[in-house]
Amino acid sequence: MSLRHALLALLEAGPMTGYELAKQFDQSVAYVWHAQHSQIYTELRRLEGEGLVVAETLARGDRATKRAYTLTPEGLAELRSWVREVEELPAVRDSAYVKATYLEYVSFDEARAQFRAHRAHYEALRDRYELHADQLARRETALLRRRLAGSPGAAHDAIVAFKVHAYRGLIARARTEIEWANRGLELIDRLSDGGASPK
Amino acid sequence: MSLRHALLALLEAGPMTGYELAKQFDQSVAYVWHAQHSQIYTELRRLEGEGLVVAETLARGDRATKRAYTLTPEGLAELRSWVREVEELPAVRDSAYVKATYLEYVSFDEARAQFRAHRAHYEALRDRYELHADQLARRETALLRRRLAGSPGAAHDAIVAFKVHAYRGLIARARTEIEWANRGLELIDRLSDGGASPK
């Protein structure tokens, strides 16, 4: 359950409404933990029920309302203890790799299409990660600034460095996938060649 | 839904009982798509209901029975069309990376413990992948032999090559994670040093 802790971490930067939180989420944590807005609203209610956050109902126009959430001391304690805890990593479940294992069932061209899609996907991801890593390193994101503003100057370097390091890891990961797809395409060239001309 | 297709792919090598299938699964597909045995039995019943496999009830001792599943032509067609289909890759959801982003909440030593655990996990995975890749390359696994025996000699190289390529990808992935963890440990050394001695 990373979602609840990701939400607690976002709120550590300061109080936010569900909608604000969802927006911030999409521009930060969502790179490492995706969630739908509907799930965020449900989880916030649950966190409130457990006393890890408190909500304040605010007016929005004359008729409607919104709810601003604030982290409680219990919420902060829960966040810290979660980050401290060493978790079992979940078992692998990667459908692209199971397909790659059974590419003999389709034509070489169809197999190529799989690797090209894989490459394109990770190239796009890599670009987004690089952009975000640069913004973090330059301390340009709104959320990071808010967080830095609320913590002692001596801690700033570590806060930034850990985040940048995580994104550098994601970039390395994406590059590994791109290389794998390229080697897959080369493999298919060799296989389709080998069957046709030489020997 | 890769589980159903992974099961179809296993049955393409020949008929198997649920239990046999579960055992084969653990030694092959589980490296890329983990599933519990309970889930496999449920999924087999569903596949049977959809006509993608047929089951034959066999005696086991005097009183008990077991069910042997065979792939139907519809099942094979479904398998092929799934491998052909280019899927959207699911959004990232990696709790180790969200923790890495928030390591400023814990001590340097606790942060080190996270990276060490991460490294140990992927070292173990890498070793298992390497072993399996070697076995596949030498055509030593029972399942691969069964599959090769049932397909024309000209196709053998491709069948083996695709599987080996998938495992080489997993190995590369594991190595990337190990390097990331090592760089994380170096980062913590720099951060804890920087605060203590120089400047």
Added chain:
DNA sequence: TTACTCATGTAAGTAGTTACATGATTCC
């Protein structure tokens, strides 16, 4: 007035997990 963004949800369904249950056969 139309479209967009702000804002908050519910409801139904799927995939997967964890724990439990039961009994047969085989090997020591």
Added chain:
DNA sequence: GGAATCATGTAACTACTTACATGAGTAA
């Protein structure tokens, strides 16, 4: 006789997805 392994499931639960619903404020 006991332990391991063969063999097949059910039940309750959790996380997440997809689709839907509703309405307010704001800028063109």
